[in-house]
Amino acid sequence: MSHSDTLEALAAAGIAAPVKPLLSVEGLTRVYGKRIGCADVSFDLWPGEVLAIVGESGSGKTTLLNCISSRLTPTCGTVHYRMRDGATADIYKMAEAERRYLMRTDWGFVHQNPIDGLRMTVSAGANVGERLMAVGNRHYGNIRNTAIEWLSRVEIDEDRVDDQPRTFSGGMRQRLQIARNLVTEPRLVFMDEPTGGLDVSVQARLLDLLRGLVSDLGLAVIVVTHDLAVARLLSDRMIVMKEGRVIEAGLTDRVLDDPRAPYTQLLVSSILQV
């Protein structure tokens, strides 16, 4: 049962919600000139919850993800985030320094293409250690040991710690990118097609690893994917997008087993045919 269902049940029983959402998206819209990127998207994300954003190519998934994660300024709408101190902040009203600090401590962003999320010309250890150094860690030995720990958590051999990601396979690069994001123990991680560029067998291994990390660390995740199998494996809840708008939202199992919108029915049946 997902957190939101628990809360609904509590609310139905007349008990006040014990916690507030981690993230609240309201009326989020981004237009590119006359073209709609995403329009009027609203949802809440609860601590530890995994939300998948699905839809075909061009449906606005990346635009939405970038607007939520403050990488792309929305045309209108708001994103509120509950900070570690419990206070809720409008991320577009924060000072830039504070927002960038949040992005490299309490948030993570995993790009589809690891080249966009890694420094290809520095070692794996420095890639993982960068966030630690950015928040003021000044002990080489500790940084290196923490990097090695994280490499092993993402199944990269300790003896690769001084190698550059240029020498890594696609799957290893993606796992390194994940370690680099998780080293500051963020509470929220954004992922844009994290298994997109990988072979099927490599994808399966990465998905298993991600599932394990997400549950061990209690991470909240917003994952964009056009692959419903990825949504099924990773997410508690999903939203389906078409032409920039949310056309269906609900628990992942419910949406996939009993799709209500005709478009979702089409999407689900098309993967079943494959």
Added chain:
Amino acid sequence: MNALAQDEGSQNLATYNFAYLDEQTKRMIRRAILKGIAVPGYQVPFASREMPMPYGWGTGGVQVTAAIIGPDDVLKVIDQGADDTTNAVSIRAFFAKTAGVATTTATPDATIIQTRHRIPETPLTQGQVLVYQVPIPEPLRFLEPRETETRKMHALEEYGLMHVKLYEDIARNGHIATTYAYPVKVEGRYVMDPSPTPKFDNPKMHQSEALQLFGAGREKRIYAIPPHTEVVSLDFEDHPFEIQHFDQPCAMCGAVEVYLDEVVLDDKGGRMFVCSDTHHCESRQADGHRGALLGESPGAGDDAGAEKEAIR
């Protein structure tokens, strides 16, 4: 300072203003310098002019010197510590001709010292100005090529990348192998590239009595360290900053705790180490100090011998 250069040597340069640059340009550069002094370590953009010498020859330093020099100044120019290299000689001659100023090789006599890649061994004093020639002013450039991003990083004091570079150094070499252009933090705020001086000279920048000005011509940046400013070399707790140490004294003057250049003597592998600061070396020799190559003079034998003992 507005007077045109009048001395005989510059008659045929009558169309040039004092110190070559026009007064308008000098004022623009002085404004950049003042801003740099007000915000120590911050790179101030300026409208770098074409100079009658190629980039890489210190056009940034020359513009800074031209903007601050007056007829009463005494100019010293060094290149890697030496007063007598082509670059140093040319720049000295340039100002002797265009500004008619006195020049010197003696560090204590100079009011302005323009330098490429060294800080003199003789401690600088109040009232002196050290002008550095800078090729690449941006310390973050090597890992972040986007200028918009590096500016933001300075503005928001996001300097994690500097330590990524030092981390890589240790991971590859077992120690921080950066020996030149070793990054510093100025007055607890801006991270700055001290230009390609050896890290040996970094401690001299800290709390210096002299004003230090940095000019990058091609990259159009000026920055400054005012006198008595804190300058700290970046490092790790378990790999603290260290300067280079030499295991022998200068072969010419016997000096220790100075920066030495290796000089190849013959094609059989013979070599010696001598002061990179030629004025320092020559004035020590004039005072009677002798290194191993010159033999120990009776006058300074005890002293040089004692220094050598101390090193062994």
